Amino acid sequence: MKKSLYPLFLILYCSILQGQEPDRVIRGIFDDALTDRTAYGNLEYLCKKTAGRLDGSPASYKAVEFTRDALKKAGADTVWLQEVTVPHWVRGTERCTVVSSSKGKKDLKVAALGLSSGTDAAGIEAKVIEVHNFDELKTLGKDKIEGKIVFFNRPVNNKLINSFEGYGSAVDQRVSGASEASAYGASAVIVRSVTQFTDDYPHTGVLHYRDGVKKIPAVAVSTIGADLLSDWLKNDPALRVRLVSTCKTLQDTLSYNVIGELRGTAETAEYITVGGHLDAWDICEGAHDDGGGCVQAIETIRLLRNSGVKLKRSVRAVMFMNEEMSSTGGRAYAAEASKIGEKHYAAIESDRGVMSPRGFTFDADSSRLEKLQSLSRYFAPFDIRDFDRGGGGSDIGPLKALGALQIGYIPDVQRYFAYHHSANDTFEEVNIRELQMGSASMASLVYLLDLLHY
Amino acid sequence: MKKSLYPLFLILYCSILQGQEPDRVIRGIFDDALTDRTAYGNLEYLCKKTAGRLDGSPASYKAVEFTRDALKKAGADTVWLQEVTVPHWVRGTERCTVVSSSKGKKDLKVAALGLSSGTDAAGIEAKVIEVHNFDELKTLGKDKIEGKIVFFNRPVNNKLINSFEGYGSAVDQRVSGASEASAYGASAVIVRSVTQFTDDYPHTGVLHYRDGVKKIPAVAVSTIGADLLSDWLKNDPALRVRLVSTCKTLQDTLSYNVIGELRGTAETAEYITVGGHLDAWDICEGAHDDGGGCVQAIETIRLLRNSGVKLKRSVRAVMFMNEEMSSTGGRAYAAEASKIGEKHYAAIESDRGVMSPRGFTFDADSSRLEKLQSLSRYFAPFDIRDFDRGGGGSDIGPLKALGALQIGYIPDVQRYFAYHHSANDTFEEVNIRELQMGSASMASLVYLLDLLHY
Numbered sequence: 022m023k024k025s026l027y028p029l030f031l032i033l034y035c036s037i038l039q040g041q042e043p044d045r046v047i048r049g050i051f052d053d054a055l056t057d058r059t060a061y062g063n064l065e066y067l068c069k070k071t072a073g074r075l076d077g078s079p080a081s082y083k084a085v086e087f088t089r090d091a092l093k094k095a096g097a098d099t100v101w102l103q104e105v106t107v108p109h110w111v112r113g114t115e116r117c118t119v120v121s122s123s124k125g126k127k128d129l130k131v132a133a134l135g136l137s138s139g140t141d142a143a144g145i146e147a148k149v150i151e152v153h154n155f156d157e158l159k160t161l162g163k164d165k166i167e168g169k170i171v172f173f174n175r176p177v178n179n180k181l182i183n184s185f186e187g188y189g190s191a192v193d194q195r196v197s198g199a200s201e202a203s204a205y206g207a208s209a210v211i212v213r214s215v216t217q218f219t220d221d222y223p224h225t226g227v228l229h230y231r232d233g234v235k236k237i238p239a240v241a242v243s244t245i246g247a248d249l250l251s252d253w254l255k256n257d258p259a260l261r262v263r264l265v266s267t268c269k270t271l272q273d274t275l276s277y278n279v280i281g282e283l284r285g286t287a288e289t290a291e292y293i294t295v296g297g298h299l300d301a302w303d304i305c306e307g308a309h310d311d312g313g314g315c316v317q318a319i320e321t322i323r324l325l326r327n328s329g330v331k332l333k334r335s336v337r338a339v340m341f342m343n344e345e346m347s348s349t350g351g352r353a354y355a356a357e358a359s360k361i362g363e364k365h366y367a368a369i370e371s372d373r374g375v376m377s378p379r380g381f382t383f384d385a386d387s388s389r390l391e392k393l394q395s396l397s398r399y400f401a402p403f404d405i406r407d408f409d410r411g412g413g414g415s416d417i418g419p420l421k422a423l424g425a426l427q428i429g430y431i432p433d434v435q436r437y438f439a440y441h442h443s444a445n446d447t448f449e450e451v452n453i454r455e456l457q458m459g460s461a462s463m464a465s466l467v468y469l470l471d472l473l474h475y
Numbered sequence: 476m477k478k479s480l481y482p483l484f485l486i487l488y489c490s491i492l493q494g495q496e497p498d499r500v501i502r503g504i505f506d507d508a509l510t511d512r513t514a515y516g517n518l519e520y521l522c523k524k525t526a527g528r529l530d531g532s533p534a535s536y537k538a539v540e541f542t543r544d545a546l547k548k549a550g551a552d553t554v555w556l557q558e559v560t561v562p563h564w565v566r567g568t569e570r571c572t573v574v575s576s577s578k579g580k581k582d583l584k585v586a587a588l589g590l591s592s593g594t595d596a597a598g599i600e601a602k603v604i605e606v607h608n609f610d611e612l613k614t615l616g617k618d619k620i621e622g623k624i625v626f627f628n629r630p631v632n633n634k635l636i637n638s639f640e641g642y643g644s645a646v647d648q649r650v651s652g653a654s655e656a657s658a659y660g661a662s663a664v665i666v667r668s669v670t671q672f673t674d675d676y677p678h679t680g681v682l683h684y685r686d687g688v689k690k691i692p693a694v695a696v697s698t699i700g701a702d703l704l705s706d707w708l709k710n711d712p713a714l715r716v717r718l719v720s721t722c723k724t725l726q727d728t729l730s731y732n733v734i735g736e737l738r739g740t741a742e743t744a745e746y747i748t749v750g751g752h753l754d755a756w757d758i759c760e761g762a763h764d765d766g767g768g769c770v771q772a773i774e775t776i777r778l779l780r781n782s783g784v785k786l787k788r789s790v791r792a793v794m795f796m797n798e799e800m801s802s803t804g805g806r807a808y809a810a811e812a813s814k815i816g817e818k819h820y821a822a823i824e825s826d827r828g829v830m831s832p833r834g835f836t837f838d839a840d841s842s843r844l845e846k847l848q849s850l851s852r853y854f855a856p857f858d859i860r861d862f863d864r865g866g867g868g869s870d871i872g873p874l875k876a877l878g879a880l881q882i883g884y885i886p887d888v889q890r891y892f893a894y895h896h897s898a899n900d901t902f903e904e905v906n907i908r909e910l911q912m913g914s915a916s917m918a919s920l921v922y923l924l925d926l927l928h929y
Binding site: 051052055056179180182183217218375376377379403404406407410433434435436440452453454455458 | 633
């Protein structure tokens, strides 16, 4: 072509790139995702063959091997394991029997909280005192609490529309209840499961013991069990509970983050990380929490590779280990990145379950948020409209210090806590299209982020 | 107060009413809905005690009685039944056996299509010809089709984001396939279930026979069964299928719409109708389709009554009978309204499953739509953002001729067809919060509509 026409060509080319090309690429990503069953198959494997993949468990190492292979199959240029030191806590026998002189005997469904101390095989038997917050403990005082089992029974506030806020309204009892009660001489704690739902699944989760307090046993009880216990206590405040929970904390051990990289074309490498966490509670298949996030991250690699688009930035899919207990996987990833001076542009975490996508949250100031919100127009054809301010997630959090934009993938929130940390978190509770739509959203956002600021 | 201050007071009052009051009322409606289990209990009853409540069935009359009582308990001022003539079709024995000389024998999961003709008890046996659209029938012609069973196997287009559009991409085979094939002398049709999902549930639904064609038997086969049959046909085009479907169409019979009314304060009555359909396919509990819509309509009455707000317009919750086969319930309701000269301002239909609410569609021109979209700001705190142009639903459709604004309640669409018209449409597949959020959305919109134009 004539030289004089070149600027005009360039303008045309750029306007096409800005206008049509992203729509075409993103449509292609969604088409691919919605007609491919690889991610769903990967999730089935994680759920059915590596259920209960808590740190240090045989299932967790099997999940490491499986996702390493899956990342290779997805088309990652390089796949490697990154060492992570993880806690090693193992559940034992669990039994919680309510013994009431007026009502009789009843076994409640319980699950020890992660990192909690155990009882011996005989367990403990004690009176129970029901409380709803830490102020009540203070009011009751050591006289009324010592030697008893403290029963934390404050329900989630169901009026909170965002179910994660609801979770936040009650989870202090699970995380700190044992420490708070122990300070007043309690012998153990039973915590109402942190969920919006009335079900008979104990929903477990981690606790933290405060320095200096005696580490007392702690279990979650199903919400149905909690309602029953509360009901019986009203009739018979002197009832007793026999609690057995022979869990144990072993030595910390070695595990791995699994990382797959799609190399970018830029000379100076810069990274966009997408990730979920590979560990899951030992009583769950870990479908929604967070097998889904893992396979969506793997699928992001497959979708971008398949799209044929050459990204300038390198994309990393990371299966973080140990999100559930002490987040050493996320810290190890950021520490290594910092140590070798990697440039991290952005990170997206998918750890809010596998529901229909609503959008993303960005940890950005107003002017940057506005720019990011302008990308939402590309998602409108897929009915994904929410580009809001908010956090990323606990695994990618440590990357913030390296300047990585924190992004949370946000699916619909209403039913997540029906599954969370319970035996109800199974493969069967995941809908393939909701999974696929999420993967396509994440891959599309990575592609769009790569067009920005380079 | 001094007379001269009155206009100022009025302005202040009105601005409060426009500004704060709707937010407060709507927040109250959501709080009530999210902490009340009545609607969920009503749905459980409909699913577990009146499963398979197809027109003319004992279960359908039980559902009429139950919802009549539920409307009274919800606080409706008047509750009545409205006569509707309905078809009376009953399923019989069903069996579909593939017999292949190379592959052996296999029973496929099938369900007769609603209003289809039956076989005798011995059934029919014939060769099978697979087609994907009506043009293929034309190309094949009578020579190749006569006496055979036509197998319609065009899958839903999974690339369509809105799953209802996906449904629309394949449902012609179910509705008209029998007529089209019959015109070429086919002996029966087997239709691939109209769903995005790979499952072993036959998804039934109604068919219509064109005037003048022989009414041949027609069944839906599960998508897993369809894939198997297609696979076997590739290896053995001469395989035969034995099909038994002893369904029968009896005389039309009498049934009822169930109507509950909350009287408005205006002197001249004007109505806002909210509704779902009470009939459900005989092989389903009818949780998502459409027990959910019914109990949400009943809950709308309870929520508005409980809110203490006095609406000017009268609100009617209507359980329409016979949506699934010939929509006589919707037509009877509109015919009566027309006959007695009722003024119908708007109607909202909930018949898209019980998922998390995304918004509403309005059958309105641009200027009216813009006005209605201005109401969406009241739903933002509940993450309900989609106020789009679109239809209402088949039950309220006939009210359009009376000037009623047609409104569709729109929950998330991705997983609906995993349940639709199949035995997978059960109470267990409904999440209580997704149900509650929907009821609250509908009640809130009714309240806001009542503030408009009066």
